[in-house]
Amino acid sequence: AIRGEIANHSMAVFKLxxxxxxxxxxxxxxxQERDAARKRVKDIGLQLSELQATFDDYKNKYALQQKLVVDLEVTEAKLAE
Known part of the structure; x- marks a missing residue:
């Protein structure tokens, strides 16, 4: 009887x-999936930062170029007078 009880309890333990x-x-x-997703988010965040820096640089260069074009037009207008 005790062996039967032990066997039943052992089976329950093994199932657990x-x-x-x-x-x-x-x-x-x-x-693992969570860690991979976090790494991807970090990589995308770095890529976004790089793109924002590149865009800001482009925007500054474009503004400078626009200013130079306006200055050139003003100078050409003065010379034409």
Whole structure:
């Protein structure tokens, strides 16, 4: 009788261990996917920062170019007088 009880309890423990192992595997997979997504977000954030810096540089150069064009037009108008 005791052996039967021990066998029943052992089976319950093994089933619990199997369930825990399965759930831990799913949790590990979730954590790997989460870490990969975080890395991708970080990479995209860095790329965004680089693009913003490039855009700001372009915007400043464009504004300078526009100012030079206006100055050139003013100078040409003065020379034409």
């Amino acid at each position: 261990l199997e369930t825990v192992t399965f759930l831990n595997g799913r949790e590990c997979k979730y954590l």
